Amino acid sequence: MARTAEVYLYNVLAGRLVEDENGYAFQYDLNYLASGDAFPVSMTLPLQAEPFRDKVLFPFFDGLIPEGWLLAIAEENWKLSRTDRMGLLLACCRECIGAASIREAK
Numbered sequence: 449m450a451r452t453a454e455v456y457l458y459n460v461l462a463g464r465l466v467e468d469e470n471g472y473a474f475q476y477d478l479n480y481l482a483s484g485d486a487f488p489v490s491m492t493l494p495l496q497a498e499p500f501r502d503k504v505l506f507p508f509f510d511g512l513i514p515e516g517w518l519l520a521i522a523e524e525n526w527k528l529s530r531t532d533r534m535g536l537l538l539a540c541c542r543e544c545i546g547a548a549s550i551r552e553a554k
Contacts, residue, residue, distance in 0.1 A: 451534050452553035455489060455509075462489055464553065465509060467534040474506060475499035489548060505533040512541045512548065 450468040454461055460483075463476040474493060480486050481495060488494050490508035500506065513536045514522060522528065528535045541550040 451538070453534070453538055454551045454553050456549045456551065457487075457489060457547050459549070460485075462486075465506075465534075465537075465550070467505075471501065471503040472505055472534075473499045473501045474509075505537070509533075509537055509550070512544050512550065513537055514540055 450466055452467075453465040455463045455465055455474070460480065461477050462480045463474055466473045466475075474489075476486075476495060476497065478497065481497060486495055490506075492508060493500055493506065504510075510533060513533065518540075522536060522540050523530060526535070526539045528539060530536070537550050538552050541548075543549055
């Protein structure tokens with residue numbers, strides 16, 4: 449079953465991250481790209497209309513997931529495995545420090 453996250457920069461929808469049986473895909477929102485204020489979520493994910501694809505979670509998103517004792521708290525409270533990177537991203541990264549936030553798509 450696919451899981452989708454909405455990726456926001458400064459509370460503006462920038463794109464969507466999808467995890468499915470093939471791995472991960474990130475695609476910028478077309479309205480975001482068309483705005484005059486668009487900038488990439490990461491230098492490794494430059495602005496483009498075509499989706500980025502990989503078998504593993506993109507380093508930018510993986511870097512948002514907490515580590516150490518905070519990760520242990522997240523695993524215990526939400527009963528998530530540290531290998532469930534998308535689950536951890538959705539559970540822990542709604543209000544990150546910095547510009548990005550991740551929200552489960554409705």
